[in-house]
Amino acid sequence: MRIWTIIAALALAGAASAQPARWQGQWPNTDFTETSITDWSEIMSGGPPKDGIPAIDDPAMIPAASETRLEGAEPVMVWPAPDGPARAYPIRYLLWHEIVNDAAGGVPVAVTYCPLCNSGMVFDRRVGGETLSFGVSGMLRASDMVMYDRQTESWWQQAIGTGIVGEMTGAELELLPAWMDSWKRFRAAYPDGVVMDEPNWRRAYGRNPYVSYDSASRPFLYSGEMPPHGIAPLMRVVRVGDRAWPFSRLREAGSVSEAGVTISWEAGQASALDAGRVAQGRDVGNVRVRDAQGRDVPHDVLFAFAFHAFWPDGDWMLGG
Known part of the structure; x- marks a missing residue:
């Protein structure tokens, strides 16, 4: 730190x-x-x-x-x-x-x-x-x-x-x-897939230089407004267009279908921004976003503060 x-x-x-x-x-x-x-x-x-x-x-x-x-x-x-x-x-x-x-x-x-x-x-x-x-x-x-x-x-x-x-x-x-996605899920879904080889640079690959970052109370080098609705600034959210679904809701529901998409959550992916080694990060889960025809939809998984910074008038999909 x-x-x-x-x-x-x-x-x-x-x-x-x-x-x-x-x-x-x-x-x-x-x-x-x-x-x-x-x-x-x-x-x-x-x-x-x-x-x-x-x-x-x-x-x-x-x-x-x-x-x-x-x-x-x-x-x-x-x-x-x-x-x-x-x-x-x-x-x-x-x-x-x-x-x-x-x-x-x-x-x-x-x-x-x-x-x-x-x-x-x-x-x-x-x-x-x-x-x-x-x-x-x-x-x-x-x-x-x-x-x-x-x-x-x-x-x-x-x-x-x-x-x-x-x-x-x-x-x-x-x-x-x-x-x-998790490496395990990728291999299972794409047994003939390919993966990027380790780059030829002197870096501590596999280690996380941002230990405990995603459990911090505030983002690094950010002085903007925090998210509304009491959402933690470093809560992961799924962004599709100008809408954001908090991971807390997805984890509880398992699957949410609304606004033309179905978002599914499944355990089994380590946070890269938690433990000293990437593979040992706490489980934050895997997310997939598909449309009504089952096609993958362009999206992002980012922290709540960043969604609020770039989409200040965006919709928070909180359910209930």
């Missing part, structure tokens, strides 16, 4: 001077005349510099059957790639890299995970006929990762998949059907 305190102090000290002129020196190729940001103090350093958290490009994939390092309850991002085997991206790697630029079945994707918001999503990297590749800017807004594209060095808000600074301001990435 001490390192978090130091980083927070540095970030908050820099936030007061977070004006375009300050960022222009570090980002000479970014067009700061194009932006949806009205208050530059919302942008702050998360600690690491640009690319200090290195995104992974063209990851090596191996047959799921040959992977022996992952434990059954470990979380993985699952993308059922078109015209090919389903692909799994272990959160133990995304904790340290946050973005994976991949492609399969003719679809280039950015697999993204922001630990501070628990937001894991897979985006199509094609925008306006151009295929972008993404890196980690090292900056945060409402505690959420700010990505950048390497083609125009525009900044993108990961939680909403939208350009916020630069030439790509206002552009939106298509959110694809993907979900976080």
Whole structure:
């Protein structure tokens, strides 16, 4: 926790001077005349510099059957790639890299995970006929990762998949059907699936650098409004569009069908943001979101404070 305190102090000290002129020196190729940001103090350093958290490009994939390092309850991002085997991206790697630029079945994707918001999503990297590749800017807004594209060095808000600074301001990435699942469930559902191999970086893969984060009373580097209805800021919620279903309700019900979707919850997935080792995190459960025809629906599982920050007028699906 001490390192978090130091980083927070540095970030908050820099936030007061977070004006375009300050960022222009570090980002000479970014067009700061194009932006949806009205208050530059919302942008702050998360600690690491640009690319200090290195995104992974063209990851090596191996047959799921040959992977022996992952434990059954470990979380993985699952993308059922078109015209090919389903692909799994272990959160133990995304904790340290946050973005994976991949492609399969003719679809280039950015697999993204922001630990501070628990937001894991897979985006199509094609925008306006151009295929972008993404890196980690090292900056945060409402505690959420700010990505950048390497083609125009525009900044993108990961939680909403939208350009916020630069030439790509206002552009939106298509959110694809993907979900976080346990490694055991992935192997059972996709015996011929493939999984991202361990990256060739010196990182403590399998260890959680955010020990006990998701049981903290407040989010890290966040000064915004807390969620309504007495919902804990670090409660996981399922977001579909501008609606959010708290995990507490889903865990109790097991399955909820409303607003055109069916959301199911099943035990067996470890929190990546709890114990010192990812595989030993407490059980937070697995969620699937499907429409009336049984098709997987694009969604996100993020913390309640982040949903409230980016969808302040969103609907809280509390039931009862």
